[in-house]
Amino acid sequence: MTARSLSAGIGRSVDYDRLLNSLGAWALALIWFLPLIYALWTAFHPGEFATRFDPLAPLTLDNFARAWEAAPFARYFLNTVLLVTFILVGQFVLCTLAAYAFARYRFPGSSILFTLVLLQLLVMPDILIVENYATMRMLGLVDTIAAIGLPYIASGFGIFLLRQTFMTVPKELEEAARVEGAGPLGVMLKVYVPLAKPTYLAYGLVSVSHHWNNFLWPLIVTNSVETRPVTVGLSVFSAVDQGIDWSIITAATLMTSGPLLIAFLLFQRQFVQSFMRAGIK
Amino acid sequence: MTRRIEWIHGWLLLTPALVLLFAFTHVPAVKTIIDSFFSTPRGARPATFVGTANYEFLLNDATFWRVLENNALYALVTIPVSIALAIAMALWVDGKLKGRGFVRMAYFAPTVLPLIATANIWMFFYTPGFGLIDQVRALFGGAQVNWLGDPQLVLGAVMVVAIWKEAGFFMIFYLAALQSIPPSLREAAAIEGASRWTFFRRVTFPLLMPTTLFVSINAVINAVRLVDHIFVMTEGGPDNHSSLLLYYIYETAFKFWDTAYASTLTVVVLAILSVLAIGQFHLIDRRVHYR
Numbered sequence: 001m002t003a004r005s006l007s008a009g010i011g012r013s014v015d016y017d018r019l020l021n022s023l024g025a026w027a028l029a030l031i032w033f034l035p036l037i038y039a040l041w042t043a044f045h046p047g048e049f050a051t052r053f054d055p056l057a058p059l060t061l062d063n064f065a066r067a068w069e070a071a072p073f074a075r076y077f078l079n080t081v082l083l084v085t086f087i088l089v090g091q092f093v094l095c096t097l098a099a100y101a102f103a104r105y106r107f108p109g110s111s112i113l114f115t116l117v118l119l120q121l122l123v124m125p126d127i128l129i130v131e132n133y134a135t136m137r138m139l140g141l142v143d144t145i146a147a148i149g150l151p152y153i154a155s156g157f158g159i160f161l162l163r164q165t166f167m168t169v170p171k172e173l174e175e176a177a178r179v180e181g182a183g184p185l186g187v188m189l190k191v192y193v194p195l196a197k198p199t200y201l202a203y204g205l206v207s208v209s210h211h212w213n214n215f216l217w218p219l220i221v222t223n224s225v226e227t228r229p230v231t232v233g234l235s236v237f238s239a240v241d242q243g244i245d246w247s248i249i250t251a252a253t254l255m256t257s258g259p260l261l262i263a264f265l266l267f268q269r270q271f272v273q274s275f276m277r278a279g280i281k
Numbered sequence: 282m283t284r285r286i287e288w289i290h291g292w293l294l295l296t297p298a299l300v301l302l303f304a305f306t307h308v309p310a311v312k313t314i315i316d317s318f319f320s321t322p323r324g325a326r327p328a329t330f331v332g333t334a335n336y337e338f339l340l341n342d343a344t345f346w347r348v349l350e351n352n353a354l355y356a357l358v359t360i361p362v363s364i365a366l367a368i369a370m371a372l373w374v375d376g377k378l379k380g381r382g383f384v385r386m387a388y389f390a391p392t393v394l395p396l397i398a399t400a401n402i403w404m405f406f407y408t409p410g411f412g413l414i415d416q417v418r419a420l421f422g423g424a425q426v427n428w429l430g431d432p433q434l435v436l437g438a439v440m441v442v443a444i445w446k447e448a449g450f451f452m453i454f455y456l457a458a459l460q461s462i463p464p465s466l467r468e469a470a471a472i473e474g475a476s477r478w479t480f481f482r483r484v485t486f487p488l489l490m491p492t493t494l495f496v497s498i499n500a501v502i503n504a505v506r507l508v509d510h511i512f513v514m515t516e517g518g519p520d521n522h523s524s525l526l527l528y529y530i531y532e533t534a535f536k537f538w539d540t541a542y543a544s545t546l547t548v549v550v551l552a553i554l555s556v557l558a559i560g561q562f563h564l565i566d567r568r569v570h571y572r
Contacts, residue, residue: 017477021373021376021378022378022379024369024373025370025373025374025378025384026380026384028366028369028370028373028388029383029384029387029388030387032387032388032390032391032445032448032449033387033390034413035391035399035402035403035406035445036390036394036402038402038405038406038413039402042405093297094297094298094301095298097294097295097297097298098294098295098297098298098299100294101290101291101292101294101295102295105287105288105290105291105294106287106291107287107288107291107292108288110291113295113299116302116307117298117302119306119307120302120306121502122502122554122555122558123306123307123310123551123554124306124502124506125305125306125309126506126527127505127506127527127530127547127550127551127554128305128306128309128310128313128547129530129531129534130313130316130530130534130540130543130544130547131308131309131310131312131313131316131544131547132305132309133534133535134312134540135304135305135309150301150304150305151301151305151306153301154297154298154299154300154301154302154305154306156302156306159298184290184294209392209393212395213393213394213395213396213397215395215396215397215509215512216508216509216512216527216531219512220531220535230395231395231397231398231509234395234397234398234401235397235512235513238401238513246405249401250401250402250405253398253399253401253402254398256395256398257394257395257398257399260393260394260395261390261393261394264390264393265386268382268385268386268389271389271393272385272389272453272456275392275450275453276453276454276456276457277457
């Protein structure tokens with residue numbers, strides 16, 4: 001409280017400074033939000049208002065309907081949902097097992113292996129597109145949803161994050177569970193996983209939004225409607241329609257980001273906190 | 282005996298993750314290096330060992346140097362600008378501010394939206410004549426500008442999108458760091474009569490150094506990894522003036538199907554990333570622990 005009154009005392013002389021800061025913060029926020037406002041404007045108004053601002057322009061959902069009909073977006077959405085679920089479930093299972101081993105087991109080679117895991121933060125599958133494509137072709141997996149997800153499942157970031165969390169779990173809890181007759185996997189599932197729930201939520205949100213948005217690798221490894229996620233579908237769609245009708249492209253653009261955007265608006269606090277939690281570890 | 286069992290359990294738990302990790306990260310990384318010393322297999326002709334021929338070709342490849350220069354400039358501009366903006370954003374959102382919730386959401390929104398989708402919107406902004414930027418310029422009597430068609434302007438136009446995308450993401454890390462700074466430091470500084478700017482320069486900024494290290498390594502990786510907007514906005518053009526390294530790798534491998542040369546390019550990118558990451562770590566690490 002003393003700090004409050006002190007800074008309030010100083011505050012009187014630097015009010016001007018505070019005002020400028022507020023102005024700056026708001027100006028930047030408006031600039032940052034502008035693309036989205038513009039997209040909303042264009043998508044919900046008839047085509048002729050795309051480049052003309054008129055507050056009385058009629059609202060319409062026509063652009064969304066036309067975009068939805070012009071390309072198989074329902075299928076694209078299904079593909080993305082399948083992809084994101086596949087990656088998330090795979091990451092949770094594999095990263096939990098690996099993180100548990102690194103956090104609680106002593107075995108030869110563990111530090112070298114952990115270094116190799118961390119190396120993935122720098123040498124990412126995103127960059128190794130040439131070789132990974134060759135591998136997928138060898139495995140006969142080109143143009144499957146599995147091929148889009150597989151390189152990301154053993155996530156170095158996920159293993160690291162969960163290991164850090166597991167290491168903070170007190171050993172006494174583990175011993176108590178062992179006394180009650182739980183085996184190694186039982187201890188993991190009954191003690192470690194429940195205590196790491198916030199980390200799972202944080203990592204899950206980061207992972208889902210990352211893979212919903214991912215583009216380059218899915219573009220390379222898919223080539224049919226049955227496998228394409230929405231990001232690739234959108235790029236195919238807007239490339240075909242280039243320069244023809246911006247309102248429809250914008251509607252499609254909003255549609256593909258829609259679920260994430262709505263989730264983000266609803267769970268804003270969790271999103272921000274998740275990214276924070278995932279970042280500071 | 283029990284120790285043996287512990288070893289086996291540890292290895293068993295790791296096996297599934299390690300199999301995938303090796304299959305899609307470590308083995309491909311090593312294979313990339315090997316392939317860069319071979320020719321591209323074409324039809325019936327298998328790959329043959331060509332020594333350093335791919336690297337010699339690379340040294341004489343004008344497009345490679347153009348793209349490398351683009352990417353270097355891209356990183357040198359977008360990283361410091363987005364970090365500076367991120368710090369400003371974090372300070373603003375952390376302090377007392379009317380409508381803080383909206384402001385924070387506005388800053389952070391580009392992070393959760395697909396870059397490929399937002400690039401569509403940005404492309405509309407840049408459209409000559411009709412685009413928002415030209416319309417605003419027209420109000421002040423400015424002429425039409427072909428932002429994405431002019432070799433002098435295109436890289437800058439693409440950089441703006443990257444900064445817009447990244448700054449809010451980095452803000453989160455600074456926000457987390459700011460909230461961990463003890464309020465007693467501010468009290469002490471207030472008693473000493475330090476101005477807000479002095480407090481920031483002498484106390485806050487140094488305390489943010491570990492975050493800056495983390496963010497800048499992330500930023501370097503993203504400056505290489507994120508090329509989605511190039512696909513929508515420019516396809517590297519005009520005349521490769523907005524092409525970045527990963528986009529060039531993509532073109533080489535999947536448009537020209539020269540996989541050996543694409544591997545060579547990948548090796549160069551990985552080498553640059555490693556050197557930068559290690560360099561940054563040493564450079565900033567020295568300033569991190571002095572307090």
